[in-house]
Amino acid sequence: MEEHLSEIISQVYNKNKRNLFAFLTGAGISADSGIPTYRGVDGIWIKGTKFHKPEEFGTLKYFKENPEEVWQYSLFRKKMFENANPNESHQEIFTIENLLKDRFHLITQNIDNLHRRAGSSRIYEIHGNNREIKCSNGCKEIMHLPVEIKGKNIDEELTEKEINLLKCSECGSWMRPNILWFDERYDEKTNKIFSSLKIAKNSGILFIIGTSGATNLPIAIAETTLKYGGTIVDINTEDNHFTELIKNKKNKIIIRDTSTQALRTIKKIIENIN
Ligand SMILES: [Zn+2]
Structure with missing residues (x-):
């Protein structure tokens, strides 16, 4: 496997066109930091006596009916x-x-900011992020969450002051986290749909790490890389939707190892090319 990987990496490194290195990451990469996956058992939100599945709770519809509760969860x-x-x-x-500088692009489904805190800056956060807010009624501007609003314990209610800070200054509607909910579509402004697909098109290699491909943009990103002749490297602990997509394709490498181990190997290969 390592030899094959090394061969593909140096081929892409020496290409003149479609020679970007893209990394697509999901919740699996943050699991070692103690962050539960959104869909995992731990991701279920319990409020009072109500148990919510993320698919019903993580929606614009639910937010419109229960804005304070969703904000408590978000904080x-x-x-x-x-x-x-x-x-x-x-x-x-x-x-x-x-090592790769401008030939490196990181597309992440994570909203947790851990890639930036590790130092990465060439990032496309396709599911949005928890640091920004926008009007739930569609006023255009995306803003930072006011600094006065701090993270909360699970049983902490919003204060009057926080409620006021979370109202749109244009129309008075609730502001909402700038993340993608289950009943919403990807767009460029929030989710970088066109930018990420363009990167996928120009990538000679796409490393997929710690994501199962349960939403449609990540799958479209992988399909695009394949369509333009790039190779997919599926780094996950078990088979997933991406594995399904690439199993009959030529341009693929499947790695069933921890992300840390696989990334150490990839780094070593790239260091040796430089
Ligand atoms: Zn508004």
Whole structure:
């Protein structure tokens, strides 16, 4: 496997066109930092006596009916993200970014900010992020979450002051986290749909790490790389939707190892080319 990987990496490195190195990451990469996956059992939000599945809770429809509750959840997650630290996989990716510079692109489904905190900057956050807010009624501007609003414990209610800070200054509607919910579509402004597909098109190699491909943009990214002759490297602990997509294709490498171990190998290969 390592030999094959090394061969493909140096081929892409020496190409003049379609020679970008793209990394697509998901919740699996943050698991070692103690952040549960959104869909995993731990991701279920319990409020009072109500148990919610993410698919019903993580929707614009639910937010419109229960804005304070969704904000409490979002601020609870904010505290969890802030208390977590980037792990070795985030750090290995940042080291690879430094080796490849502008030929490196990181597309992440994670909203937890751990890639940036590890130092990465060439990032496309396709599911949005928890640091920004926008009007739930569609006023255009995307803003930072006001600094006065801190992360919360699971049973902490919003204060009057926080509620006021979370109202749109244009129309008075609730502001909402700038993340993609299950009943929403990808767009360029929030989700970088066109930018990420363009990167996929120009990538000679796409490393997929810690994501199963349960949403449609990540799958479209992998399909695009394949369509233009790039290779997919599926680094996950088990088979997933991407594996299904590439199993009969020629341009693929499947690695069933931890992300940290696989990234160490990739970094070593790239260091030896430089
Ligand atoms: Zn508004």
